[in-house]
Amino acid sequence: MAEVESFTLDHNQVIAPYVRVITTEVGKKGDEITNYDLRFAQPNQAEIPTAALHTLEHLLADLLRDRLDGIIDISPFGCRTGFHLIVWGNYPAQEVAQALKETLGQIVEEIQWTDVQGTDAKSCGNYKDHSLFSAKEWAKVVLNQGISTSAFEREII
Template sequence: MSDVELAEVESFSLDHTRVLAPYVRLIGVSHGPRGDAISNYDIRLVQPNAGEIPTAGLHTIEHTIAALLRTRFEGLIDISPFGCRTGFHLIAWGEPTPLEVASAIKSSLEDLVERVTWEDVPGTDDRSCGNYRDHSLHSAKEWSKQVLAQGISLDAFDRSRIA
């Protein structure tokens, strides 16, 4: 073992062999020096170590859902993909409930599947994206359909689905 000091990261202590995706999981709430709350969510779309969303599809989901979610609840700071390509971190001001977050994710994915066209996807040119050639609306729609068919749970260890 080296002598490098590393901080503990909550998501690396989560037992990825026990979770049951898709789910929304509140990782935690942090409070700033003025009492401001920031909530951190694990939005897991694909079962860890059993599959992953191809980069182009995940990239398009990221761009589209970032815009759609901002129309569904206030306070979204960021939604960023996991490097393992199984989902996203969602960071928001305040303390939205897991049900509020899951409902917003679900309705955003439904819009992505049913209504979004290529022209609707933000950030798909060289001026607005650092890797604009790596997008696939077809892949984003197919993966979103799979997530919606499985349902989104509010419990990482139980497949109870939201409405």
């Protein structure tokens, strides 16, 4: 069986919220792809409600692309404590954390329901399960706690 990095991480030792590099993989032609852990909630102590997580996923997929080039995907963790961010290349955690902070601030201060893409039956596989209110509340929680560039120490940007 393959060793999956996420399953070797001691989730009892991390201190959310944070951004960390999970891995950078180099392809056969030298292209790099980096996977980041965007952790919003403390593992095994809190989880983001599904509707909030779903709306945050849609918003981050849109708004982070305005701040970071080369985003391939942003996907929620099954445990609902945060997201994978997969990009071409390799950004320092500090740069990703700053982009995330700005994006969460935009969600709290500016975003209205009409700004959320993919909220109808044609463009979303579970379009009824969204909550902008809850997404904004979780964005506030993360911003109030501060985003660290270390999973194990509070190095808040």
